[in-house]
Amino acid sequence: MSTTNPAATPAPTAASPSPEAAPRKRRPPRRVQVTRVQTLSPLMRRITLQGAELEGFEVADPACYMKLIFPEPGQTEPDRPLPDGPRAKSMRTYTPLAVRADVHEVDVDFVLHGDGPASTWAAQAQPGQVLYLMGPGPGYKVALDAPAHFLIGDDSALPAFETILAALPATAQARVLIEVVDAAEERPLHSAAKVDAHWTARGSDNTQAGQALEAALRKAGAPAPGTRIYLACEAAAMRRIRKLLIEELGVERSLVVGRGYWKLGTVNHPDHDYGED
Ligand SMILES: Cc1cc2nc3c(=O)[nH]c(=O)nc-3n(C[C@H](O)[C@H](O)[C@H](O)COP(=O)(O)OP(=O)(O)OC[C@H]3O[C@@H](n4cnc5c(N)ncnc54)[C@H](O)[C@@H]3O)c2cc1C
Known part of the structure; x- marks a missing residue:
């Protein structure tokens, strides 16, 4: 469920249509390359993705998410998604774990659960391989004053x-x-x-x-x-x-x-x- 603060929502004008009417804008796809692969445990791999196109990739809240696009069978690199093109078939949701904006890096922890394009890719991932990344999507607003x-x-x-x-x-x-x-x-x-x-x-x-x-x-x-x-x-x-x-x-x-x-x-x-x- 989404919540809106009416006080913060400007009245629609010809120049600024109502937010409901505005089409959801897709963030541009960013090409990233694997630079590091670490085994955290038998079923968890930490993969570092890096690329100049991560410029401006910022995460405001914890537990936010991003979309990763994986190569289709037979591809060495996924096609770059077109702004208004169809959604990539092998696109999955992951958490940006650590974002190091200064070096254009993001860490992602993958569960190796078995079948599925994301898990299968993560199990074989090696430095140099390419993915596309989109996002981030919203995260969790932590109540810093909560008792627990x-x-x-x-x-x-x-x-x-x-x-x-x-x-x-x-x-x-x-x-x-x-x-x-x-x-x-x-x-x-x-x-x-x-x-x-x-x-x-x-x-x-x-x-x-x-x-x-x-x-x-x-x-x-x-x-x-x-x-x-x-x-x-x-x-x-x-x-x-x-x-x-x-x-x-x-x-x-x-x-x-x-x-x-x-x-x-x-x-x-x-x-x-x-x-x-
Ligand atoms: C907001 C958000 C953040 C997420 N962050 C992460 C993250 O940081 N790391 C991470 O590993 N996952 C994360 N996930 C979960 C991840 O998106 C799913 O596990 C996804 O389905 C994996 O894609 P796949 O291609 O491997 O499998 P799919 O092709 O989607 O599914 C194939 C089969 O695998 C099964 N399956 C999928 N995921 C699991 C699983 N985890 N355990 C057991 N069986 C499974 C499905 O039921 C299905 O039968 C997140 C999901 C959301 C919504």
């Missing part, structure tokens, strides 16, 4: 969690509940805030996505009143956990931001699944 923060999600949301943790002040308290395939995926999380991280294992059967998160959440019980919650994982699991938080654990609806990051059995799940249906 709770991040709940799976491995696909770990990069988003890292950006949120990096944005928290030293006075903040954050609980993190993360579902990964197994203990080999666990790693330290960095933040100025006081962080209490709890890792749960799903196992290699993706049809079980979210079950371990749900069980751990039920065991932990209701978060302290006023806690801000960012919940991001498989789409159906996100809906179940959102319901559990609001209907069983009594969390105020407005304190929960839900995001379906991927959907079991679905190719290229959309980037705007908030689970509010």
